[in-house]
Amino acid sequence: MSSPPLLLVLDGNSLLHRAYHAAATGKLLDEDDRPVWALKGLVGYVARATAKLRPDAVVVGFDCSERSARQADYPPYKAHRPEKAADLSEQITAAPDLLRAAGFCTVVPPGFEADDVLASAAAAARGGGWRSVLVTSDRDAFALIDEQTSVLRVRNGGLDEAVMVTPAGLQELYGVSPALYGDLAALRGDPSDNLPGVRGFGSILASRLLGAFGSVEAAWAAGVDAVRAVVGEVAARNLVSAEARERVEVNRRLMRMRADLSLPALDSARLPLSYGTMRQALAGRGIILGPSLWALTGRTPPPEPEPEPPKYPRSLRARREPSPDQMALF
Structure with a gap:
């Protein structure tokens, strides 16, 4: 019996912020001197998560930047946050249109946030007999975990250090269901x-x-x-x-995250995406990605790199003998 299809849902704002700070020293610009390093990092997160989990469909959610239902309800909500750097704001504004042009199912819910997209997508997946993995660096999504829904929490170290949190893992972390x-x-x-x-x-x-x-x-x-x-x-x-x-x-x-947002049908978010469309959209912003897009575009995975042998033998006897580098000194 085949396993249910898997939906990958990514918190675009959370991952874009993380990519912005992780690669800020490089400050990659396009040919018009516009900042793109966080945009490239975000696409990289999506590509690596897809390669890691091999989902059947991908959805990326973003916060609505024009208005906030939560702030209208409670004005102090997020009111203490400092104004974003101009080069970060520019990339946040550009991200949804860039991802749409690249072929991703991208959702910006009017008045709501990426967290609400995660909750609604998880509910849609559950209702359709799918499983889902929610990728974010925020803890809020832990409330959405169940037997069909897990959270891949990205922290320092990127996806290589991300932790998959399941109901049992959450119980171990916090002592609650x-x-x-x-x-x-x-x-x-x-x-x-x-x-x-x-x-x-x-x-x-x-x-x-x-x-x-x-x-x-x-x-x-x-x-x-x-x-x-x-x-x-x-x-x-x-x-x-x-x-x-x-x-x-x-x-x-x-x-409380909204689980009733109107979203595109899950089948409209299915992979693979068009390699040519994606490459063209990204190249238009000076972002060149090739082999890393294989899982998103249904291409053959690149070969695994050969593990490097130890530089010197590890035996006690060998450690007592001069290494090739040491011999070259004489």
């Missing part, structure tokens, strides 16, 4: 989005509370004495306060 990760995040807060948590609660204490009670509501219903026995006096008092209840509600509302 995916169904409870939203409550853990609401208690902990998210400083990067300007969402403070409940005072005294980080991931460890939140995990302990949820492990004992199963939900924040159950902890509130149990009362301060029962909560005190699990998390201590100060955290218990903070948790049952009106301020904490409001904070959890606000965080849940803003962290």
Whole structure:
């Protein structure tokens, strides 16, 4: 029995930011002196993830840059972030059109974010009998994990150091199931989005509370004495306060990802893509990629490089003898 088809969904903004900082020292420009190093890095992430996972279809999501439903709901949301560098903003603006021209299924949801594209694509995959892998550097997507949905979290070191997080892996990392990760995040807060948590609660204490009670509501219903026995006096008092209840509600509302966005049909995102179309679109921005596009375009994978033999023998006797380089000195 064949396995279900696999959908690869990538957080374009998250990966573009990572590519921007990873290659900023090179500052690759096109022939019109426009910055392209983050764009090239983003395409490289997509190509390498595709080669690694061999999906049947690929979707790339981006944040809407014109308006934010979350900011309209809660003005402090992300309001503390400094203004982006001009060369980063230029590449963020250019990325969706470049990827569309290269043939990728690219989604920029009006008023919403790449996280919402991940959630909606995962829901569509689940409903269609597909599996999905969500590629991002953000933790928010952990709430979307289930038996059909995994998260490939990219951190320092790029895809080579990325970790595939499954339900069992999330339990090991945070001590909670995916169904409870939203409550853990609401208690902990998210400083990067300007969402403070409940005072005294980080991931460890939140995990302990949820492990004992199963939900924040159950902890509130149990009362301060029962909560005190699990998390201590100060955290218990903070948790049952009106301020904490409001904070959890606000965080849940803003962290909840939309799973009902209108997306293109999964079959429209299927691979392979046209090699010629992709090469032409990328070359128009001075981005030259060849063999690395093989998995996206259905071409033959390049041969694996031959492993390099050790420079010198490793035996104890051999280490006592002069190496060829040392002999060349005489």
